[in-house]
Amino acid sequence: MKVISIEGLIKTYQSGWPGSPTVTALAGLSLSVEAGEIYGFLGPNGAGKTTTLKILLGLMRANGGTAVVLGNPAGDVKTHSRIGFLPESPYFYDYLTAEEFLGFYGRLAGLSHAILPQRITGMLQIVGLTDARTRQLRKFSKGMLQRIGLAQALIHDPELVILDEPMSGLDPIGRKQVRDLILSLRERGKTVFFSSHILPDVEMICDRVGIIGKGQLLAEGTIDELVHRDHTDSVEVVCEGLDGESIAGIRPIAGRLIQRGRQCLIILPNPDSVAKVLAEVAKHQGRLISVTPQKRSLEELFFEPAEIPCETRVPLCGT
């Protein structure tokens, strides 16, 4: 079942006064998110990620195309009780204590007085802020604000959680906590749609990824599909004890050869040449330390030119 379905979404802005040139934020974006999956929405700054999220939440209206969330048109207020949202670099009512803050969002989500106190206590436990429950948000660190922001997004136990850059500005511990929280949501059958710049985190937790550039979807698929497709893996061979003569024998086969003291790093663009290199190492009585196949990373894919249209770049797009 599709939880989010976007077809040909268009959004243009007036760059200034009426009559001034328009800026295209979304140019026919299409994507879909299945129930129960973690979908990573990637793209450089200004690609249209936040605009897409805002349209899905009714903060903005599209100029064209359709966006359906949980079976209803995007922006339908009734659907919002089934959605949790955390914006990028959130700023909350800093005069509220953590408890008051969650109480406010819980009441807005329609939680009754009977269940609200236990939901607040539970959420504070989950995000590790029980000790700070009576502290005003103005005294919170950035990491604590991000965690209380996640708690408000989850206080009403939504089916769909939309997170805009949930790991930005967090230290490694904070990022791990957010990652674990997102993974625990999937275990509970929730759907998570989040945008991020932190690619290792995306690679670690996402079921599927969509890459957006200039308002269009450039690539979509599972991490494996995206990073392996149309790509020749390279292999890194590390060995030591090779002399100048043996290195000269290997150099024509290797893509790159780097010497670090006694050790030698050989990068082979073609995995088929591993056997030849190993034979050379053995012939010259070198010692093999490691052979590591190198996979194309999501980061490499992310940094490829965004100008290439979706169909020609990654045929998975839209499937």
Add this chain to the structure above:
Amino acid sequence: MWNIVVIALNTFRENLRDKILYNLLLFAIFLIGGSVVLGKLSIMEHDKIMTDAGLAAINMVGVVIAIFVGIGLVSKEIERRTIYTIIARPIRRFDFLFGKYLGLMTTLAVNIAIMLLVYLAVLWFNHIPLHASLLQAVQLMFVEMLIVTATALCFSTFSTPSLSAMFTVGLYVVGHLISDLRGIAEKIDNDVIKTVVTALYYICPNLEMLNIKGQAAAGVSVMLSYQAIATAYGLFYSGFLLAIACLVFERRDF
């Protein structure tokens, strides 16, 4: 309806925790106390001057709160992006706007009540007779603040805070000069300017209708029917401004 109450209570709590409001309240109490000195210094009509100055102090502080907190009601939410998480909840934009308005009006009501109590205590300690007209004047002041807050809120849905403040102050001044506008329009020869001034006369709120401080200071009450009509006018005008604010806010992208 429940969402409106939740937003209003949160706005009220926000205002209660804002130190500026306490400063303004202290300033008002200082002004009310100062009216005693002003009355003592005057050659005649001590009572009337004290009564009048105290009412003016309540009015001034109330209007300052209405304008300067009113323009920030929505613009601050947009600027700080707190509105994102609110609109993403199952809440209509109208509920949010009306809740913010109601929250500020509750704050103003509490502030005015405190100022009124201090004012009446000051008059009583100075053996100045307390008239029902004083309560009438303060009640109509509150109606004026309903209009001023709605004006500030309306402008802030599509304009910057500084422009909203300028427009609201401008409308407040014109609203108190409304009876002069008609006279001015009749004396203007240029048809275009005459039309503009006449239009302003009909569009701008008649705030002078809500100003009975002079009579109240003299101990003269207005008829209850006048008070009811003036209140109804204020409610209608505020409702009209809120409706415009909602229309603009409903179409706005964040």
